[in-house]
Amino acid sequence: MKLIVQKFGGSSVADSDKLYNVADIITKAYSQGNEVVVVVSAQGDTTDELIEKAKSINRNASKREMDVLLSAGEQISIALLAMAIQNLGFPVVSLLGWQAGFITNSAYGSARIEKVNTSRIRNELDKKNIVIVAGFQGINKCDNITTFGRGGSDTSAVAIAASLHADLCQIYTDVEGVYTANPREFPEAKKLKEISYNEMLELATLGAQVLNNRSVEMAKKYNVELEVLSSMSKSSGTIVRSVAKMEKMFLSGVVKDTNITRVSVTGVPDQPGWAFKLFSMLAAKDINVDIILQSIGRNGTKDITFTVIKDKIDETLKILNNYVLPLETSKVIFDDNVAKVSIVGAGMETHAGVASQMFEALYEEQINIQMISTSEIKISVLIDAKDADAAVRSIHRKFVR
Numbered sequence: 559m560k561l562i563v564q565k566f567g568g569s570s571v572a573d574s575d576k577l578y579n580v581a582d583i584i585t586k587a588y589s590q591g592n593e594v595v596v597v598v599s600a601q602g603d604t605t606d607e608l609i610e611k612a613k614s615i616n617r618n619a620s621k622r623e624m625d626v627l628l629s630a631g632e633q634i635s636i637a638l639l640a641m642a643i644q645n646l647g648f649p650v651v652s653l654l655g656w657q658a659g660f661i662t663n664s665a666y667g668s669a670r671i672e673k674v675n676t677s678r679i680r681n682e683l684d685k686k687n688i689v690i691v692a693g694f695q696g697i698n699k700c701d702n703i704t705t706f707g708r709g710g711s712d713t714s715a716v717a718i719a720a721s722l723h724a725d726l727c728q729i730y731t732d733v734e735g736v737y738t739a740n741p742r743e744f745p746e747a748k749k750l751k752e753i754s755y756n757e758m759l760e761l762a763t764l765g766a767q768v769l770n771n772r773s774v775e776m777a778k779k780y781n782v783e784l785e786v787l788s789s790m791s792k793s794s795g796t797i798v799r800s801v802a803k804m805e806k807m808f809l810s811g812v813v814k815d816t817n818i819t820r821v822s823v824t825g826v827p828d829q830p831g832w833a834f835k836l837f838s839m840l841a842a843k844d845i846n847v848d849i850i851l852q853s854i855g856r857n858g859t860k861d862i863t864f865t866v867i868k869d870k871i872d873e874t875l876k877i878l879n880n881y882v883l884p885l886e887t888s889k890v891i892f893d894d895n896v897a898k899v900s901i902v903g904a905g906m907e908t909h910a911g912v913a914s915q916m917f918e919a920l921y922e923e924q925i926n927i928q929m930i931s932t933s934e935i936k937i938s939v940l941i942d943a944k945d946a947d948a949a950v951r952s953i954h955r956k957f958v959r
């Protein structure tokens with residue numbers, strides 16, 4: 559007997575047929591003699607619809623109330639899935655995040671899991687129940703509902719798998735695994751048999767939505783092996799583990815992210831401390847900055863350019879303008895018609911010339927690079943948003959055969 563955690567994303571449970579399809583997968587694993595804990599997301603676009611509904615009532619609703627609202631999406635799907643499983647004649651119980659023992663901090667909307675008290679889940683498994691848990695939610699020390707941020711159900715599944723020392727954690731989604739590029743936009747993308755935690759973490763952080771980056775971080779920390787696979791097909795998926803077997807190519811993926819804005823603070827004094835001042839003010843408001851470029855000082859001033867995610871731009875401009883407006887030489891400008899295109903691969907560390915090949919691919923499409931940033935296993939470039947797809951295609955052609 560194995561203990562299996564299975565997670566099904568929103569598209570896998572979007573309607574009755576899909577719920578029954580998922581119920582078949584679950585009950586098959588159970589019938590083979592396994593203990594099965596299932597994590598589900600809200601159906602289809604429910605979470606987006608709830609956010610729109612909230613905006614129509616109050617655009618500045620508190621994060622606490624948003625979490626009460628958004629957690630309802632998962633509440634609906636666990637109950638409906640349990641009903642489908644009951645109808646197939648199997649013992650099942652659905653649990654909300656708090657019933658399943660998810661204790662979090664109080665960062666509404668992006669709460670971190672502090673621990674999972676698994677006694678209730680264990681108890682239900684001992685009673686031979688299939689246990690269905692609502693993803694992406696928990697409870698804080700004041701007994702308030704919290705949610706983990708978009709895509710957070712992946713993290714719920716990994717947290718349960720880690721806490722229960724599950725034998726297997728399967729992430730069922732609407733594609734057959736992790737690909738070398740988003741397979742919905744780039745049909746030439748290839749499915750990876752395996753990928754390491756580190757590479758998956760980079761891909762997820764750089765915009766490959768297939769796994770939430772926090773779930774990968776947690777899987778790496780607790781050494782939970784993940785299998786990403788499709789709920790709609792029987793093909794084998796992708797294994798995410800600490801060391802992935804090297805395939806022929808050393809690049810694991812090309813990712814694009816158009817959810818970013820480039821911000822420049824021009825004409826700040828060419829003196830020590832400016833980068834520190836600007837970025838510490840943004841950090842204090844929890845605004846993450848990415849690719850950073852600082853110009854060489856000229857005529858006593860310099861420019862600092864960086865990127866932030868699109869929905870932080872208003873707050874960023876407000877903070878920076880307040881600060882630099884009194885300076886006569888300085889101004890803040892931004893451009894949200896930009897995209898970050900990145901390549902990720904552990905093999906990069908040992909292969910020379912990867913960057914030049916990437917830049918050659920961009921040159922072949924006459925794509926201009928605005929900014930570049932590199933780390934051991936990734937290279938990112940900032941380019942015009944309209945060039946993003948051509949860039950991914952060209953880079954992919956160069957590296958993946």
Ligand code: ADP
Binds near residue numbers: 731733739742765
């Ligand atoms: P779920 O609802 O199951 O959580 P998501 O929509 O969050 O599913 O994630 C699956 C989607 O991730 C796919 O439909 C695919 O378009 C997208 N995706 C982006 N990059 C990749 C990639 N490199 N490999 C696989 N899927 C990717």
Ligand code: ASP
Binds near residue numbers: 605708711712
């Ligand atoms: N329903 C939430 C979302 O849409 C959580 C998830 O799907 O993982 O982001």
Ligand code: MG
Binds near residue numbers: 567709712768
């Ligand atoms: Mg998801």
